[in-house]
Amino acid sequence: MDFAGGVVHEKGLLPQALPSWLTKITDRICQWTGLFPSAINHVLINEYHPNQGIMPHQDGPAYFPVVAIISLASAVVIDFTPHQRLKGQEHTDPQDIIESNCSQKLEGANEAEPDSSSLLLMPCSLLIFKDQAYTDYLHGIQDNELQNLDKVTNMWQCPEFKHQNSGNSHGQTNNCCGLEQSGTYRRTATRVSLTCRLVLKVHKKLFKI
Numbered sequence: 354m355d356f357a358g359g360v361v362h363e364k365g366l367l368p369q370a371l372p373s374w375l376t377k378i379t380d381r382i383c384q385w386t387g388l389f390p391s392a393i394n395h396v397l398i399n400e401y402h403p404n405q406g407i408m409p410h411q412d413g414p415a416y417f418p419v420v421a422i423i424s425l426a427s428a429v430v431i432d433f434t435p436h437q438r439l440k441g442q443e444h445t446d447p448q449d450i451i452e453s454n455c456s457q458k459l460e461g462a463n464e465a466e467p468d469s470s471s472l473l474l475m476p477c478s479l480l481i482f483k484d485q486a487y488t489d490y491l492h493g494i495q496d497n498e499l500q501n502l503d504k505v506t507n508m509w510q511c512p513e514f515k516h517q518n519s520g521n522s523h524g525q526t527n528n529c530c531g532l533e534q535s536g537t538y539r540r541t542a543t544r545v546s547l548t549c550r551l552v553l554k555v556h557k558k559l560f561k562i
């Protein structure tokens with residue numbers, strides 16, 4: 354794990370300028386989406402080997418509640434699961450929450466567990482999530498080379514999968530995307546992600562005496 358933009362404390366950011374190769378990307382994200390009230394000022398760079406993930410979590414309170422994640426080099430499944438407190442609530446359909454608040458609509462949650470949903474993040478893709486998808490759901494990636502695709506709602510964005518679906522009549526597995534016949538995806542390469550966020554409270558630089 355590495356980061357650019359400075360150190361995030363609970364009470365704010367001790368800032369460092371982002372490198373220009375990153376601001377080229379982050380400034381475009383801000384302009385295109387119009388979702389950030391000021392420039393993205395922090396980027397976390399994570400590397401995941403095929404058997405590595407990140408436990409379900411909510412991003413810290415220091416961040417503005419919009420996250421932009423760029424995926425590079427390898428696809429991965431990210432899971433969104435509701436907080437315990439949401440699970441206990443009656444008359445709350447988490448699907449509605451995700452649909453109304455996520456820039457990427459999450460459709461068709463599995464009936465057995467209608468409260469959680471997953472996305473397949475392809476290399477060179479950008480995921481943005483915000484609002485209740487940020488505050489009421491945990492996001493995480495399983496520590497597993499084999500990832501289940503049952504709850505993935507954006508398979509249509511994976512052209513290799515479409516190809517597999519239009520399929521050949523011999524029932525052969527098409528592995529060009531790491532997709533396996535049984536509805537699982539096998540991670541084979543290292544993934545790198547850039548998690549771009551805004552820390553609203555920025556501390557002035559400390560003086561060195």
Ligand SMILES: O=C(O)CCC(=O)C(=O)O
Nearest residue numbers: 397399407412422546548
């Ligand atoms: O690497 C990712 O795709 C997710 C990273 C993340 O959730 C985080 O750093 O808070």
Ligand SMILES: [Fe+2]
Nearest residue numbers: 410411412492
């Ligand atoms: Fe996160």
